[in-house]
Amino acid sequence: MATVDFIVQNQLPMQVVPPDWPGGYWWHWLFFTVVLITFTLIMVMGVIYVERRGLGRMQSRLGPNRVGPFGLLQPVADAIKVLLKENIVPDKADKIVHWLAPVIAFAPVLMIFAVVPFQNGALLADLNIGILYVVAISSVATVGVFMAGWGSSNKYSLLGAMRNVAAVVSYEMPLVLAIIGVVLVAGSLSMNQIVLSQDIPFILFQPLGFLIFFAAGCAEINRSPFDLMEADQELVAGFHTEYSGMKFAMFYLVEYAEAIAISAIITTLFLGGWRGPLLPPWLWVIVKIFVVFFLMVWTRSTFPRVRIDQLMALAWKFLFPLALINLFVTAIQVLVWPDALPWVLIIINIAIMVILVVSWSKFFKLGWGRLEV
Amino acid sequence: MKFERYGIGLIKGMTVTIQHLLRHPTVSQFPEQRLNISRRTRGNELIWNREKCTGCATCAKTCPQGAIEIVTSTNLADNKYEVETYRVDTGYCIQCGLCVEACPYDALFMGYSFERAKYRRGDLVQADDELLESPERPASGYFHPEVAEKLPEQTLLIDKIVEKRK
Numbered sequence: 001m002a003t004v005d006f007i008v009q010n011q012l013p014m015q016v017v018p019p020d021w022p023g024g025y026w027w028h029w030l031f032f033t034v035v036l037i038t039f040t041l042i043m044v045m046g047v048i049y050v051e052r053r054g055l056g057r058m059q060s061r062l063g064p065n066r067v068g069p070f071g072l073l074q075p076v077a078d079a080i081k082v083l084l085k086e087n088i089v090p091d092k093a094d095k096i097v098h099w100l101a102p103v104i105a106f107a108p109v110l111m112i113f114a115v116v117p118f119q120n121g122a123l124l125a126d127l128n129i130g131i132l133y134v135v136a137i138s139s140v141a142t143v144g145v146f147m148a149g150w151g152s153s154n155k156y157s158l159l160g161a162m163r164n165v166a167a168v169v170s171y172e173m174p175l176v177l178a179i180i181g182v183v184l185v186a187g188s189l190s191m192n193q194i195v196l197s198q199d200i201p202f203i204l205f206q207p208l209g210f211l212i213f214f215a216a217g218c219a220e221i222n223r224s225p226f227d228l229m230e231a232d233q234e235l236v237a238g239f240h241t242e243y244s245g246m247k248f249a250m251f252y253l254v255e256y257a258e259a260i261a262i263s264a265i266i267t268t269l270f271l272g273g274w275r276g277p278l279l280p281p282w283l284w285v286i287v288k289i290f291v292v293f294f295l296m297v298w299t300r301s302t303f304p305r306v307r308i309d310q311l312m313a314l315a316w317k318f319l320f321p322l323a324l325i326n327l328f329v330t331a332i333q334v335l336v337w338p339d340a341l342p343w344v345l346i347i348i349n350i351a352i353m354v355i356l357v358v359s360w361s362k363f364f365k366l367g368w369g370r371l372e373v
Numbered sequence: 374m375k376f377e378r379y380g381i382g383l384i385k386g387m388t389v390t391i392q393h394l395l396r397h398p399t400v401s402q403f404p405e406q407r408l409n410i411s412r413r414t415r416g417n418e419l420i421w422n423r424e425k426c427t428g429c430a431t432c433a434k435t436c437p438q439g440a441i442e443i444v445t446s447t448n449l450a451d452n453k454y455e456v457e458t459y460r461v462d463t464g465y466c467i468q469c470g471l472c473v474e475a476c477p478y479d480a481l482f483m484g485y486s487f488e489r490a491k492y493r494r495g496d497l498v499q500a501d502d503e504l505l506e507s508p509e510r511p512a513s514g515y516f517h518p519e520v521a522e523k524l525p526e527q528t529l530l531i532d533k534i535v536e537k538r539k
Contacts, residue, residue, distance in 0.1 A: 054394065056398070057393065057394045057398060058390045058391075058393045058394045059393065060393050060396075060398050060399045060400070061398050061399075061400045062398050062400060062402070298387060298390060298391065299387070301390050302383075302386040302387050302389070302390045303383070303386065
């Protein structure tokens with residue numbers, strides 16, 4: 001039965017409306033657009049709270065706790081403050097580019113959520129190439145970042161933007177290769193189908209893929225330890241140095257919305273999306289997004305920022321070859337043992353991951369130790 | 374063959390941060406929760422005792438900043454010096470405590486308080502009665518162990534951090 005459904009859905013060009021949806025296409029579109037924008041904005045506030053409190057506690061302090069109960073209203077207070085601030089545009093800035101950059105950075109992030117399933121079929125557009133769409137769209141945000149860096153006519157902004165472009169171009173490769181592993185196992189590019197095929201979360205089938213995707217995803221969205229396009233010590237604030245007021249708020253929003261988007265994609269690809277016992281499916285998605293985001297906060301508080309050459313080396317010497325090997329191993333497993341017992345595959349894949357990471361770590365040295373002068 | 378770099382350092386670091394997350398934070402919420410400062414602190418003010426002061430001006434001579442200004446006149450009837458003005462510019466004071474150590478008559482003390490910021494530069498210049506000891510201006514036990522005994526013992530950490538809830 002499942003295979004029949006699967007084939008039928010794959011042959012459709014795209015399934016925009018779930019068959020049991022009461023209204024027409026436009027009602028579906030309006031409902032999900034409003035829900036997704038609200039969801040993103042509220043999640044951004046929640047995620048900022050988690051980040052600031054979690055980071056505070058990991059650094060043995062409390063974090064914001066003055067506004068509202070437990071400081072829950074701190075993101076609201078910050079938003080009001082930043083919206084009331086003066087909007088300053090540098091004299092020599094390229095005005096149009098400077099004005100357009102936050103919008104171009106923000107729109108694609110919202111568009112990613114269009115294909116994240118919150119329930120079986122509950123998503124704005126069930127594209128049959130959902131994950132490809134995500135990969136294509138998420139890179140557009142980089143254009144916005146580069147426009148911000150270029151339009152500001154500020155050397156720090158430009159340096160930050162160029163670092164961002166370099167990082168995104170490099171990390172796109174391992175990211176996509178890690179996605180292909182999942183796609184091979186799931187047998188579909190549609191996000192909904194990928195979730196449907198996860199009787200066992202793919203993090204167990206693709207442990208190496210998960211590690212690569214997580215690292216590359218953190219680098220894509222400028223999260224620490226790969227946040228050197230905003231490295232405060234070197235570049236003031238990176239590409240948004242010259243932004244203030246509402247436009248800065250947009251970039252701040254983009255930063256966290258991207259983190260949520262990557263968390264949502266990891267949830268969908270590796271953690272079984274909306275599937276889970278007891279809780280309603282949409283709640284499972286949100287819980288899993290928060291778990292993945294907490295992992296990002298955890299790594300951010302732990303690891304120091306890498307240098308730019310270390311960033312490139314990690315992408316090309318470590319993640320890229322491992323992603324290629326992971327892809328080959330997955331392809332062989334899918335082709336040769338399509339009917340293998342899942343638990344056997346899980347044990348084999350975890351063993352392969354440990355062997356690969358340990359042996360690669362022998363060849364690959366980040367920073368070449370300490371130089372005595 | 375030693376395996377040194379295989380990510381064990383990353384995992385160790387992650388365990389350290391998660392332990393910090395689960396234990397109590399070590400900060401105090403300042404305006405509501407205060408720690409007792411050292412009993413021998415050299416605070417931002419000078420306490421002067423008019424009765425013990427003989428107007429010898431040893432403090433003014435030892436002050437490396439020249440922040441103490443003392444004007445005396447001769448009281449012929451009682452046959453002694455009388456202090457007319459005792460003025461300290463606490464803006465110049467570097468809290469070295471040399472004046473307190475130098476005073477031969479134990480008439481000078483460092484202050485125990487610490488929130489002594491002023492809005493105007495002129496407010497930092499204090500004279501005569503402003504320098505006397507009062508409940509708002511307790512004396513520190515610096516160089517005066519008999520004063521230090523009466524002060525509360527220093528606390529380094531508040532036992533349990535309680536968040537302020539509105």
